[in-house]
Amino acid sequence: RKTSPSHAGGRSLPPSPPGFPLLGHLPLLGSLPHRALLSLAASHGPVMLLRLGRVPAVVVSSADAAREALKTRDPAFASRFRSRMTERLFYGCDMAFAPYGEHWRRARRVCVLHLLSQRCVLSFRRVREQEAAALVGRVRAAARDGAVNLSDLLISYASSVTIRAAFGDCSSYGLGGGGKVRKVFDDLEELLGSGTLGELVPWLAWVDTLTGLDAKATRTFEALDGLLEQVIADHRERRRGGQRVGDDGGQRDFVDVLLDVNEEEDEAGGLWFDTVTIKAIVMNMFVGGIDTTFASLEWAMAELINHPDEMRRLQEEIRAAVRDDDHIIEDHLNKLHYLKLVIKETLRLHPPAPLVPRETVEDAELLGYHVPARTRILVNVWAIGREPTTWERAEKFLPERFAEDADMDQYMLGQDFTLLPFGAGRRGCPGAGFAMASVELVLANLLYHFNWSLPGGASMVNMDEQGGLAVRLKKTLHLVAMPWCSE
Ligand code: HEM
Numbered sequence: 001r002k003t004s005p006s007h008a009g010g011r012s013l014p015p016s017p018p019g020f021p022l023l024g025h026l027p028l029l030g031s032l033p034h035r036a037l038l039s040l041a042a043s044h045g046p047v048m049l050l051r052l053g054r055v056p057a058v059v060v061s062s063a064d065a066a067r068e069a070l071k072t073r074d075p076a077f078a079s080r081f082r083s084r085m086t087e088r089l090f091y092g093c094d095m096a097f098a099p100y101g102e103h104w105r106r107a108r109r110v111c112v113l114h115l116l117s118q119r120c121v122l123s124f125r126r127v128r129e130q131e132a133a134a135l136v137g138r139v140r141a142a143a144r145d146g147a148v149n150l151s152d153l154l155i156s157y158a159s160s161v162t163i164r165a166a167f168g169d170c171s172s173y174g175l176g177g178g179g180k181v182r183k184v185f186d187d188l189e190e191l192l193g194s195g196t197l198g199e200l201v202p203w204l205a206w207v208d209t210l211t212g213l214d215a216k217a218t219r220t221f222e223a224l225d226g227l228l229e230q231v232i233a234d235h236r237e238r239r240r241g242g243q244r245v246g247d248d249g250g251q252r253d254f255v256d257v258l259l260d261v262n263e264e265e266d267e268a269g270g271l272w273f274d275t276v277t278i279k280a281i282v283m284n285m286f287v288g289g290i291d292t293t294f295a296s297l298e299w300a301m302a303e304l305i306n307h308p309d310e311m312r313r314l315q316e317e318i319r320a321a322v323r324d325d326d327h328i329i330e331d332h333l334n335k336l337h338y339l340k341l342v343i344k345e346t347l348r349l350h351p352p353a354p355l356v357p358r359e360t361v362e363d364a365e366l367l368g369y370h371v372p373a374r375t376r377i378l379v380n381v382w383a384i385g386r387e388p389t390t391w392e393r394a395e396k397f398l399p400e401r402f403a404e405d406a407d408m409d410q411y412m413l414g415q416d417f418t419l420l421p422f423g424a425g426r427r428g429c430p431g432a433g434f435a436m437a438s439v440e441l442v443l444a445n446l447l448y449h450f451n452w453s454l455p456g457g458a459s460m461v462n463m464d465e466q467g468g469l470a471v472r473l474k475k476t477l478h479l480v481a482m483p484w485c486s487e
Contacts, residue, residue: 011370014049014058024051031467034354034382037061041383047367057376058366061383063390065367066424067417069358069377074425075100076364080357081376085191089221094280096288100361100427107281110273112430114257115285121433123252125330127164128438131157132445133327139450143481147455151298151476154442158294159185161438166282167231168253184227187220188283189291193468228279231255254282285431291470292352293435298473299350300343300443302461303397305454305479310399311447314338318448319486328444330437336444340408341399343439344419347385347411349397351421352470354382358427381420382471390418412436450481 017040019025029052030036037059041048046062060066069077079100086097095107114120135157142148159182163170191213235255258278304311321335322328333339358377365371386394392401402408410416412432414424422429429435446452454461455478464474 012368014047014366014369014371015044016049016051017044019051022053024053026052032465032471033378033467034380034471037355037378037380038383038386041380047369052376055376056372057378058371060366060377060379063384063387063417066379066381066384066420068366069379070414070420070424070428071417073364073366076362077358077360077377078426079359079361080427081359085217088217089188089191089224090283091276091280093277094284096284099359106273107277108426108430110258110261111281111284114261115254115281116430116434118433120257121437124161124165124434125437128161128441129327129329131160131164132441134160135442136327136445136449139446139481140483143450143483146480147478148481149476150301150479150481151473154297154301154477155290155294156182157442158290158297158438162286162289162293164253165434166254166285168235168256170231173227173231184220184223185286185290187216188224188287189469191217191220192287224283225279228282232259232275232278235259254285258282287469288429289431289435291468291472293438295350295352295470295472296343296347296435296439297442298477299352300346300439301446301452301479302463302473302477303346303349304342304447305452305461306463307397310342310397311452314342315447315451318444319484322448323486328441328448330441333440333444336440338399339440339444341402343436343443344402344408344411345397345399347421348391348419349385349395350465350471351381351385352472353421353423354380354471356381356420356423379420379423381423384418384420387418449484451484453480453482454478455480 017025017028020027028036028040038061040050041059041061046060046065048059048061050057050059060069080097082092082097082099086094090097093103095104095111098104098107135153138153138156139148139150142153167173232255236259239256239259255278258273258281262273262278304314317336317338318328318332322332325332356379358379360371360373360375360377362373363370364373371377385391388394411419412422414420414422414428417424422432461473461477462475465471466474
């Protein structure tokens, strides 16, 4: 099928595949849009224009186009579209889905400086070490009864680290055991991953009511809002009593830091960082941090099972570095170079957020095409990580390919446009350091303490994907864990 030429005021819009009446290109996307969009890009080029119902969207599918959008013309591509769902779930005043402007700038500054800076990430080191040790204990216990449901244990680890970083001691909120709260988080991820059809195709809005999406959104919002209100009220109560978390050398959590910032800003005049904004930002941390971290861990373990030589090499590296210690702590991680290669290769092949969402702030140009203001942008980082012109044997899991990289962490900072799991530019992920600290520590622990295999003599994990806010393995990862001891 041929690309249709299109023009806007004499300037060329990007090429566009033929679509359907009213629905536009929506029916072409399927349940894994990053894959469908790669196929479309193969015929229509690295910058193409789609219509999602009534909404125009430009898809960016090459490193060159991504560099131009996220670096050269970053300010013009730095907004996001707030869907009705994000508006509803995040009080219309969060940071991650905020349009480019003053509110986003202030909230981002607080996140980058006070919540997710290198120093802050380091301050949560004990939380990560305790949760990693607890995970090892849970695997050991579960392994006595046969194959371990590793997916469940990993999601529980990722949630616990993020919730403890956000709330501090959360034993009184019943968050430890998963159960009800886990269900609320699952619903939240599902709601954000699904999007509302009515927004793209207004005459189909009734479908959202019929499928129960609207009711689920209300239920989920009320449950999370109630929890956040309670946590903030308890923090305020403690502060009124003259007791601040951290006064005794203990951990200062996100809510405390945000309340501090709130008070500081107040004294300088002008209340802009109110309770609702605090709730919205904490929600962003949960949504941005939990499933992405979990998905990275799950993909890494699945790839290692499918690549036993790489698994063995990594275990040898870890066991040689740790030697006589019982537990791996963060000091050990600096010695684990191959671990970093494995994680980087995992994120190249399986970026948890395969389509980075942006919106143009103003009229812009991209590879010579005109992109009008307020056009949705989807950067297909999954496709960019597999570009055959950049990556030799692009489909293969080869951690070695990064062995000679001079600056291993460039991709975490969004400075390598061939590898963009964390996006790039002014909207790039501020949580990359937080996430990688959690991922490295847990992988090192799991591979140090256990030898892993598939149950029933199977040799390969099925790598089918499950779409959603973060793309994860479709099938739950059940593995046999054989405890390893150094003697
Ligand atoms: C492996 C784990 C993670 C991956 C792959 C990931 C990926 C991403 C990506 C692709 C973006 C969009 C970047 C862009 O527009 O250029 C993003 C934004 C964001 N991420 Fe992450 N992320 C991860 C972990 C985290 C963690 C742990 C947190 C916080 C605790 C976090 C918080 C955020 C926030 C707040 C934004 C919005 C930034 C803005 O709009 O200014 N992320 N992330």
